[in-house]
Amino acid sequence: MRRLSTFNIVSLTLGFAFLYVPMLILVIYSFNESKLVTVWAGFSTKWYGELLQNEAMIDAAWVTIKVAFFSSTLATVLGTMAAYVLVRRGRFFGRTVFSGMIYAPLVMPEVITGLSLLLLFIAIGLDRGVLTIVLAHTTFAMCYVSVVVSSRLVSFDDSLEEAALDLGASPFEAFRLVTLPIIAPAVISGWLLAFTLSLDDLVIASFTAGPSSTTLPIKIFSSVRLGVSPEINALSTIIIAIVTLGVLTASIVSKRQISQRLREEAQAG
Amino acid sequence: MAVSGKDDVFAPWKDATAEPLIKINGVTKRFGDFTAIDNISLEIYPQEFFALLGPSGCGKTTLMRMLAGFETPTSGVISIDGQDMSTVPPNKRAVNMMFQSYALFPHLSVWENIAFGLRRDGLDKEKIAARVEEMLKLVQLGKFAKRKPHQISGGQRQRVALARSLAKAPKLLLLDEPLGALDKKLRQETQFELMDIQEKTGTTFVIVTHDQEEAMTVASRVAVMDHGQLIQVETPEVIYEQPNSVYVADFIGDVNLIEGSVSGLDSGAELAWAEGRDPLIGQPGASLSKGQSASFAIRPEKIAISAEEPQDRRNRVQGKILDIGYLGNLSTYHVELPDGPIIKCEVGNRSRIERRDFTWEDEVWLSWSDTAGLVLPR
Amino acid sequence: MRRLLVGVPYVWLLVLFLVPFGIVLKISLSDIALAIPPYTPTLDLSGGWAGIREFFSQLDLENYVFLTSDDLYWKAYLSSLQIAVIATFLTLLAGFPIAYGMARAPEEWRPALLMLVILPFWTSFLIRVYAWIGILSTEGFLNQFLLWTGLISEPLTILNTNTAVYIGIVYTYLPFMILPIYATLERMDASLLEAAEDLGCSRIQAFWLVTLPLARPGVVAGCFLVFIPTLGEFVIPSLLGGSDTLMIGKVLWEEFFNNRDWPVASAVAIILLLILIVPIILFQRNQQLNREAEQ
Numbered sequence: 001m002r003r004l005s006t007f008n009i010v011s012l013t014l015g016f017a018f019l020y021v022p023m024l025i026l027v028i029y030s031f032n033e034s035k036l037v038t039v040w041a042g043f044s045t046k047w048y049g050e051l052l053q054n055e056a057m058i059d060a061a062w063v064t065i066k067v068a069f070f071s072s073t074l075a076t077v078l079g080t081m082a083a084y085v086l087v088r089r090g091r092f093f094g095r096t097v098f099s100g101m102i103y104a105p106l107v108m109p110e111v112i113t114g115l116s117l118l119l120l121f122i123a124i125g126l127d128r129g130v131l132t133i134v135l136a137h138t139t140f141a142m143c144y145v146s147v148v149v150s151s152r153l154v155s156f157d158d159s160l161e162e163a164a165l166d167l168g169a170s171p172f173e174a175f176r177l178v179t180l181p182i183i184a185p186a187v188i189s190g191w192l193l194a195f196t197l198s199l200d201d202l203v204i205a206s207f208t209a210g211p212s213s214t215t216l217p218i219k220i221f222s223s224v225r226l227g228v229s230p231e232i233n234a235l236s237t238i239i240i241a242i243v244t245l246g247v248l249t250a251s252i253v254s255k256r257q258i259s260q261r262l263r264e265e266a267q268a269g
Numbered sequence: 270m271a272v273s274g275k276d277d278v279f280a281p282w283k284d285a286t287a288e289p290l291i292k293i294n295g296v297t298k299r300f301g302d303f304t305a306i307d308n309i310s311l312e313i314y315p316q317e318f319f320a321l322l323g324p325s326g327c328g329k330t331t332l333m334r335m336l337a338g339f340e341t342p343t344s345g346v347i348s349i350d351g352q353d354m355s356t357v358p359p360n361k362r363a364v365n366m367m368f369q370s371y372a373l374f375p376h377l378s379v380w381e382n383i384a385f386g387l388r389r390d391g392l393d394k395e396k397i398a399a400r401v402e403e404m405l406k407l408v409q410l411g412k413f414a415k416r417k418p419h420q421i422s423g424g425q426r427q428r429v430a431l432a433r434s435l436a437k438a439p440k441l442l443l444l445d446e447p448l449g450a451l452d453k454k455l456r457q458e459t460q461f462e463l464m465d466i467q468e469k470t471g472t473t474f475v476i477v478t479h480d481q482e483e484a485m486t487v488a489s490r491v492a493v494m495d496h497g498q499l500i501q502v503e504t505p506e507v508i509y510e511q512p513n514s515v516y517v518a519d520f521i522g523d524v525n526l527i528e529g530s531v532s533g534l535d536s537g538a539e540l541a542w543a544e545g546r547d548p549l550i551g552q553p554g555a556s557l558s559k560g561q562s563a564s565f566a567i568r569p570e571k572i573a574i575s576a577e578e579p580q581d582r583r584n585r586v587q588g589k590i591l592d593i594g595y596l597g598n599l600s601t602y603h604v605e606l607p608d609g610p611i612i613k614c615e616v617g618n619r620s621r622i623e624r625r626d627f628t629w630e631d632e633v634w635l636s637w638s639d640t641a642g643l644v645l646p647r
Numbered sequence: 648m649r650r651l652l653v654g655v656p657y658v659w660l661l662v663l664f665l666v667p668f669g670i671v672l673k674i675s676l677s678d679i680a681l682a683i684p685p686y687t688p689t690l691d692l693s694g695g696w697a698g699i700r701e702f703f704s705q706l707d708l709e710n711y712v713f714l715t716s717d718d719l720y721w722k723a724y725l726s727s728l729q730i731a732v733i734a735t736f737l738t739l740l741a742g743f744p745i746a747y748g749m750a751r752a753p754e755e756w757r758p759a760l761l762m763l764v765i766l767p768f769w770t771s772f773l774i775r776v777y778a779w780i781g782i783l784s785t786e787g788f789l790n791q792f793l794l795w796t797g798l799i800s801e802p803l804t805i806l807n808t809n810t811a812v813y814i815g816i817v818y819t820y821l822p823f824m825i826l827p828i829y830a831t832l833e834r835m836d837a838s839l840l841e842a843a844e845d846l847g848c849s850r851i852q853a854f855w856l857v858t859l860p861l862a863r864p865g866v867v868a869g870c871f872l873v874f875i876p877t878l879g880e881f882v883i884p885s886l887l888g889g890s891d892t893l894m895i896g897k898v899l900w901e902e903f904f905n906n907r908d909w910p911v912a913s914a915v916a917i918i919l920l921l922i923l924i925v926p927i928i929l930f931q932r933n934q935q936l937n938r939e940a941e942q
Contacts, residue, residue: 008751011744012760018741019767019821022778025788029781038786082656092653101660107927109879111896112916115903116667119913123670139663142656200771203881217773224773224886228781236774243770251762339841359844372842375940376860385856386846419940437846 023240030233037228047234054231060219064199067130067215071137072194078138079145079194080187084175086146087153105143113140114207121208128210136208137198144197145190152186153179185254192250196243279489280504281314288351290315290441290473291336296345298331298497305331307497308345315440318467318474320488322481322520328497329477333443336475337366350440360389365439369446371430373418379429380405380414386437404432407466424455431463435470444476448483460486481521485509493517513555515645518566525572525612527565531557531644538644540565543608550583551642567642572614574602575634576626585636588612590627602627604635675913676706686910710914719898720915724922726893730809730884731877734816738873739866741817742824746865747858749825750832757833764829768822776815776886783811783887807889815883820876824869831865832858864937871930878926879919895919 004012030048034041051057082102085092092098105113117136118128126132160182164174180187202217209218216235223232281287289312298306305328313319321329334340335347338359347354349364365386373382383404387397405411408428413421418429427447434442447463448456464487467474478484484491485505492502493516501513512518515526527549529542538557539548542565549565557563579585588604591611599617606612612635627633677686714720749760767775782788783806790802805811835858843853881896888894895915903912 004748004751004753007744008748012748012752015741015745015748015821016763018818019763022782022818023767023770023775025782026774026778037781038784038788038791078656078659081652085653085656089649089653094657097665098653098657098660101664105664107875107923107930109876109896109919109923111879111881111899112671112920115899115912115916116671117663119670119674119909120663120667135663139660142659146656196769200773202773217771220773220777221882221886224777224780228777228784232777233781236771236777239771239774244766247762247766247769251758255758337841337845339844359841360847360849364845366842366845368838368842370836370838372836372838374839374842374857374861376863385843389847389852433846 026233027237027240030230030237032230032233035230037230037233047230048238051231051234051238056214057216057219057231057235060214060216063130063213064216067133067137067205068195068198071134071141071198072191074134074138075141075145075194076187076191079142079190080149080183082142083146083150083153084179087150102143102146105140106147108140110201110203114204117204118207128208129213132208132210133205133213133215136204137194137201140204141194141197144193145187148190148193149183149186152183156182189250192246279316281317282312282490287314289313290317290350291475292346292348293332294346294348296332296335296342296347298328298335298340299343304497306335306342309497309499311492311499311502313473313475315473316471318464318487318489319476320484320491321475321477321494322479322484322491323494324479324520327494329479329494330445332494333366333445333475333477336441337364337443338362363437363440364443365434365437365441366443367430367434367445367447369449371418371426371450373426373429373433375418378415378417379410379421382418382429383433383436385433390437400436404436407435407469408432423450424459427451427459431466435466435472438470439472441473441475444474446478447476449478449480456483457486463487485521493520511554512566512643512645515564515566515647518554518643518645523569523613523615525567525569525610525614527567527610527612528647529563529565531559531561531563534559537639538563540644546586546608547583549642549644550639551644552640554643554645557644557646561646563644563646565642566645567637569601569613569615570599570617571641572612572635572637574604574614574616574627575636576631578634579636582636583639584642585634586612587632587634590629590631590633593627593629602633604633671913671916673706674910675710675917676708677910678705678707678709679908679910685907710910711918713911714914714918719893720918723893723895723898724918727878727895728922730812730816730892730894731874731880734813734820734877735870735874737813738817738820738824739870742821742869743828743862743866745821746825746828746832749829750835761829764822764825772819773882775819776883779811779815779818779887780806783814806887807892809888809892811887811889812884812892812894815887816873816877816880819883820873823872827868827872828862828865831862835861864933864940867933868930868937871926871933875923875926875930878923 029037029040031043031045032040033044033046082098086095086099086102114136117132117139121128121132121135156179160178161174164178165171169177200217201215202221205215206218206221209215220232220235223229281289291311291313293309293311293313295308295310296306297304297308307328309332321332323329331340335342336349338354338357341355349362354362374385377385380401383401384397387400392400401414402411405414408431410425410428410432413425413429418426421429427450431447444463448459451459460483463474467487476484476487485508488505490502490504491508493500493508495516501508501517503511508517508521512521518524519526527540527542529540529549531538532541532548533539534553534557537550538553539550540563541548551565551567554566573579578587586606588606590602591605592601592603594601594603597618599615602614602616604612604614614635674686679686745764749757749764752760780787784790785802785804785806787806789805790799793799794802805814839857839861840853843857844850848856879896880894881900884892884894884897885900888897896919899912899915899919902908902915
C-alpha cells in the first residue's frame with residue numbers, strides 16, 4: 001500500500017551503487033590485459049594464470065584455510081558451550097567475569113587482542129606458527145559464535161528440554177536429541193561466521209603468525225602496500241565469487257526450508 | 270416510566286428533512302483485481318453511533334479508511350458535511366480515527382499523546398493544557414498524564430487513544446475495532462463508557478467491528494457487510510428481529526435454520542420442510558414467491574419446550590433431547606427431530622430452586638407462535 | 648558434566664583473554680631492554696619471595712609519563728577520536744536514507760535488500776579497502792571520471808589523505824549503521840504514521856515528530872557499532888591514509904613492529920582501552936534500555 005517516494009528510490013540506488021561499484025570495478029579489471037590496473041587494454045585471464053603459478057600465494061591460501069577450518073570448528077564447540085552455559089545455567093561462581101570475557105572481545109580493537117596474545121605466547125615460550133594463529137582466532141571467534149547461538153537459545157522454549165528429561169532422557173541426551181537439532185541453524189551460521197572472520201583477519205594473524213605461517217591476508221596486505229596489482233584483483237575476484245555463491249546458496253536453502261515449512265503447516269491446517 | 274413521544278426518538282434516518290453528515294455515493298474500491306468495496310451508497314447522520322459489522326475481509330476497514338482519507342475510492346464520491354472529500358488529505362480532515370493498535374506514540378507521555386493533534390493546530394499553550402486536562406478528566410486518566418504508553422494497562426491505553434482522537438473535537442470519530450484487544454469483562458464495561466462519551470460529546474461515531482454483540486450494544490444503526498457490499502442497514506432491534514437474509518440472521522445471534530420451500534403465502538408464509546409434516550408458519554422476511562426454496566429462521570429463545578403436545582400452536586414438532594447445557598441464567602437444549610435436523614432452544618431459569626423436568630433422551634415437544642419465525646429466501 | 652560445560656570455555660578465555668591482559672599491563676610498566684624478550688624486568692620465580700619483591704619494585708609508570716611528554720601520542724589519540732567521530736557522522740548520513748528506503752520498500756523486496764547489505768560484510772574487509780586504492784589514486788577511476796565530465800581539470804589528490812580514510816570507513820562500516828536503523832524502522836507500527844497524519848501532521852512533520860524519535864535507539868546503536876571499532880582501526884589508515892594520518896592503531900603497530908618498543912606499545916594499548924571503556928559502557932546501557940523498552 002505504501003509507495004516508495006523518489007527520495008527513497010534515489011537513496012537506495014545511490015547507496016547500493018556505493019556498496020557495489022567498487023567491487024564491480026575490481027572484478028572487471030581483474031580481466032584486464034594491461035599491468036596498469038586503471039587502464040583498460042583488452043580482455044584477458046592471464047592474471048588468474050599467474051596467480052595459480054604464484055606458489056607463495058597458494059601456500060598462504062592453504063595455511064589460511066587450515067587455520068580457518070580448525071579455529072572455526074573449535075570456536076563453534078566452545079562458543080556453543082559458552083552460550084548454553086550463559087542462557088541455561090542460571091548462576092555459577094564467576095558468571096559476571098565469564099559473560100564479560102565473552103562480550104569483551106567483540107568490542108576489543110584487533111591491535112590490542114593481537115598484541116596481548118603475542119605477548120602471552122612469548123611469555124610461555126610457544127613458537128609462533130599455525131597453532132598460535134588457531135588459538136588466537138578461536139578465542140575471538142568463539143565469542144561471536146556464542147552471541148549467535150545464545151540469541152537462538154533465548155527464543156527456545158525451555159519446556160522442550162524439560163519434556164525430554166521428563167520422558168527419561170539424560171541431560172546430555174536431552175541436549176543432543178532436542179536442543180542441538182533445534183539450534184543447529186544458529187550453530188551452522190556461527191561456524192560460517194567464525195570461518196569468514198578467520199579467513200578475513202589480518203591484524204591478529206600478523207601478531208601471532210610466525211615466518212613459516214603467512215596467511216593470505218598478510219600476503220595480500222604486504223603486496224597491496226606497494227600499490228594495486230592485477231594479480232590481487234584476480235584473487236579478490238575469486239574470493240568475492242566464492243563468498244557470493246556461498247551466501248546465495250545459504251539464503252536459498254534457508255528460504256526453501258522456511259517456505260516448505262510454511263507449506264506443510266498450511267497443509268496441516 | 271414515562272413513555273416518550275414518537276418525535277423524541279433519535280431516528281434522523283426516518284426524517285426526510287434531516288441532513289446527513291456523511292454521504293457515500295456509489296463508492297467502489299479495487300486493489301488490483303480484488304474488489305474491496307462494491308458500489309456502496311450510505312448516509313450517516315450527525316450524532317449517530319454507526320456500526321460497520323462483518324467478518325474479516327468484508328471491506329468494513331477499507332470503507333472506514335476511505336472516510337479517514339488513507340484510501341481514495343476507485344470510483345464514486347464521499348462527502349462529509351457537504352464537502353467532497355476526494356482531494357482532501359487525512360491531515361486536513363475534521364475526522365479523527367482511533368486505531369485498532371491504538372497507535373500511541375511510544376516516545377511521548379500520555380499527556381503529550383493527547384496534546385499531539387492540538388499542537389499541530391497551533392493552539393496556544395494554555396488552550397492546549399486546558400483541553401488536555403478536559404480530555405484526561407473525560408476518560409478518568411488524570412493520574413497517569415506523565416506515564417509513557419508502556420507503563421499503563423491495555424484498558425488505559427484504549428482510553429488514551431480515545432482521548433487523543435477526541436481532543437481535536439472532530440465532526441466524525443472513526444473507531445477501528447476499538448475494544449478488540451481487551452478481555453471480555455473490560456470490553457463490556459468499556460462499551461457503556463463509549464456510549465456515555467459519545468452522548469456527552471455529541472460526536473458522530475463510526476465503529477468497525479466483527480463482534481456482533483458489541484455492534485448491537487453500542488450502535489444506533491448497524492450496517493452488516495459481506496464481500497464489499499451492504500447486506501442490511503438498520504437499528505439493532507430490526508437487524509435481530511427482522512433480518513432480511515439468511516446471512517444476516519445467521520451472523521447476528523443464534524438462530525435455527527430449517528430448509529424447505531415456500532408452500533403458501535395466505536396467512537404469513539408457509540414452509541414445507543419434510544414429507545408428511547405440517548408446514549411451518551412464519552412471517553415473510555422478504556418478498557417470496559410460491560415454490561421458492563427458503564429457510565425458516567427461528568431464534569432459540571422463541572421456542573417453548575414441553576412434555577405434552579401443545580394444542581394451541583400450529584408450529585409444533587416432536588424430538589429427542591440430545592444435549593443439555595446449563596448456563597446459569599438459562600439452559601440450552603439441543604433437540605433432534607426424527608428427520609435429522611437439530612433444533613436449539615433456550616429456556617430462562619427464572620426461579621432459583623426450579624425442578625428441571627427434562628433429561629437426556631426424553632421425548633419433548635417444541636412449539637412457537639406464528640409470528641416468532643421468519644421465512645427467508647435462500 | 649556441568650563443570651566441564653562451564654569449565655572448558657571459562658578456562659580457555661581466562662588463559663587466552665584475561666591473562667594476556669595482565670601481561671600487557673605488566674609490560675606497560677616495564678622498561679625497554681636490548682634482550683629477548685626486549686623488556687625488563689622478567690619475572691623469575693626461582694628467586695623466591697625476594698625475587699617477586701624485586702620484580703615489583705622495578706615496575707613503574709615511566710612509559711605513561713613518556714606518552715604524555717611526547718606529543719605524538721596525544722595527537723594520535725585526539726586525531727583518532729576526531730576521525731572516528733567525523734566518520735561515524737558521515738556513515739550515519741549515508742546509512743540512514745538507505746535504511747529508511749529499505750524499511751519503506753515493499754515487503755517482498757526487503758529480504759533481498761537486506762541480503763545486499765549483508766553480502767559485503769561477508770566479503771573480505773581487506774579487499775573492500777583495497778578496492779578503493781584503484782579508485783582514489785591520482786590516475787584512478789574517480790579522477791578519470793571527474794576529468795572526463797570536465798568538473799576538474801587537474802587530478803585531485805585523494806588517496807593517502809584523511810578524505811580517503813573517511814571514504815574507506817564509511818564504505819566498510821556502512822552495514823553496521825544500516826542494520827540496526829533498519830531494524831528499528833522496520834519494527835515501527837505503520838499505523839503510528841497514519842495516526843500522526845490523522846491528527847494533522849504533514850508527511851514531513853510526521854517524519855520529524857514520529858519516525859526520527861522512534862529510530863533513535865537504532866541510530867545510537869549504529870553509531871556505537873561504527874565508532875568503537877573505528878577508534879582502534881589499523882587497516883584503513885595504513886592503506887588509504889597518508890603519512891600525516893595519525894591513528895592510534897597505526898601508532899601501536901609501528902611502535903611494536905618497527906621500533907620494537909614493547910613496553911610503550913603496551914602502554915599505548917592500555918590507554919586506548921581506557922578511552923574505549925566509556926563508549927562501550929554507554930553502548931551496553933543503550934542496548935539494555937532498548938531490550939527493556941521492547942518488553
